[in-house]
Amino acid sequence: MSTNKTHEIVILGAGYTGMLTAARLARRTRRQPVRITLVNPSARFTERLRLHQVAAGQQLKNFHIPDLFAGSGVEFHQAAATAIDTAARAVTLDDGATMTYDTLVYALGSRTDTSLVPGAADHAWTLDDPRLAHRFSVRLDEIASAGGAVTVCGGGLTGIEAATEIAESHPNLTVTLISAGEPGAMMGEKARAYLNRALDRLGIIRKVGVRVTKVLPDAVRLDTGETVDSDLTLWTTGVKVSALAAQAGIATDAKGLIITDPTLRSVSHSEIHALGDAAAVRMAWGQVHGTCQTGVPQAAYTAAAIARILKGKQPKPFRIGYFHQPVSLGRKDAVIQFTKADDTPNRWYLKGRAAVIYKEQVSSTPPIAFKVGQHMPVPVKLSTGGRATRRPA
Structure with a gap:
């Protein structure tokens, strides 16, 4: 300067x-x-990586942003x-x-885009806000006591994590995952097979290769003409800025x-x-x-x-290159697909308890880095992608 x-x-x-x-x-x-x-x-830091846990009824630690930056010189304006x-x-x-x-x-x-399908904005829930996720969990308890049905729309990583978390914590519920593509399609064959076994173990029904055309107060309608009963619908597909x-x-x-x-x-x-x-x-x-x-x-x-x-x-x-796709499958299971720089899968993957520990480390590291990183260098796990990112875009 x-x-x-x-x-x-x-x-x-x-x-x-x-x-x-x-x-x-x-x-x-x-x-x-x-x-x-x-x-x-908001003065509270939102752990978006964990909002599916809040939706399933779990309590997360409260990180108050001004407290995290106390003494750093960073001014917070709410x-x-x-x-x-x-x-x-x-x-x-x-x-x-x-x-x-x-x-x-x-x-x-970004936020979840509920504007593209009729009824989604009015009748579906999202994982954009911890307060909404908490209210979803309260409603989830009420529906679970009656043995009701929950539908998760979107077979991406967020949808998979939400469906498995809900199914594990509320085994009396009927949980349906609706996806236009195969859940875990970005993973390699072995990791994807492990993922599907976990979905089977948790009793999650899959509707694959279909799209939701309308969200109703108590159901979702598919492009096949089928109507899926749903006491509670969670929308996890599509984003807007x-x-x-x-x-x-x-x-x-x-x-x-x-x-x-x-x-x-x-x-x-x-x-x-x-x-x-x-x-x-x-x-x-x-x-x-x-x-x-x-x-x-x-x-x-x-x-x-x-x-x-x-x-x-x-x-x-x-420069950046990707190196993993970590997916929790409830609190007791997970699968980690390791990738090439362009996010396509390589031959290595991690599963079970080792994957749970790995995923927890990934999710818990950022809040620690916010506090410690103000005072000393904190390494950020980063791949620059090697030769794949040296060429101009």
């Missing part, structure tokens, strides 16, 4: 990416005239962003405040994701760094997906990149 003026860094969103970016920036810029403000509607003025470099918040920035980190994440970036004139793709350059900065506004679910990031082998495995390395990279820019240096391009 060439002047003594305080450099204002505003981070929008306190999910996994926003939290870790703030923690790492606090350590990397502590001797510089920098002010870091983290903006989020509010939601409603508009971004890129010309004035200012963010308008729903509490009436306006916050100016020199550097903006856009980490607002905030329209905030597009409304501000920031370059976005057709889905509203901010288009980034190789250093995760907006191609239209270089002072804006976009990461996590809200960013369109491409490697040579394709676009990265919105998961914690992507967001955490992006956060570590972004903190280092901003610190370099403040020193007048140019950051090297971001």
Whole structure:
């Protein structure tokens, strides 16, 4: 930095990416005239990796964001962003405040999209909010006492984890998993076979190769014409992002994701760094997906990149390669598919108790990194993808 003026860094969103970016920036810029403000509607950190556990009736530890950043220099502002003025470099918040920035980190994440299927927004539940997940668990207990039926729509990793968690904790329920594709299709043959055995063991009914055309108060209708009785429906398929970036004139793709350059900065506004679910990031082998495995390395990279820019240096391009697909199958079982850099499966996988321990380590690491990472370097497990990511996207 060439002047003594305080450099204002505003981070929008306190999910996994926003939290870790703030923690790492606090350590990397502590001797510089920098002010870091983290903006989020809730003062509680939401462990989205574990919301299927909340939905099944389990209690999670309460992580209070201001407490996690106590003594770090990071200022927390509880509010939601409603508009971004890129010309004035200012963010308008729903509490009436306006916050100016020199550097903006856009980490607002995504939400489940219930707008594409009639009735989903009115009659289906999602795993976007811990309060909703808790209310779902209360309703789940009521339905379980009557031996009712629960339907999970979406055969991705979230749907699989939710269905198995519910079936394990409420064995009296009839649990149906509905999926347009084969559950665990991204896994190798052996890991997928283990997954299906776990679904069989838990008594989960599968409707595969079908799509939901309507969600009713007590059922879901499929494109085959079949109607599946459902006292409680959980929607886990499809995502959407905030329209905030597009409304501000920031370059976005057709889905509203901010288009980034190789250093995760907006191609239209270089002072804006976009990461996590809200960013369109491409490697040579394709676009990265919105998961914690992507967001955490992006956060570590972004903190280092901003610190370099403040020193007048140019950051090297971001590179990532995937290395695993961890899936919990209730509290007592799990399967981990290890992958190539482009997220296709390799020959190795982990199952059973060893996989449970592995998955728990993956889920529990981020909150620890938020606290410790403010004061000392914390390694982030990261594959740069080797040769697969050295070519330009």
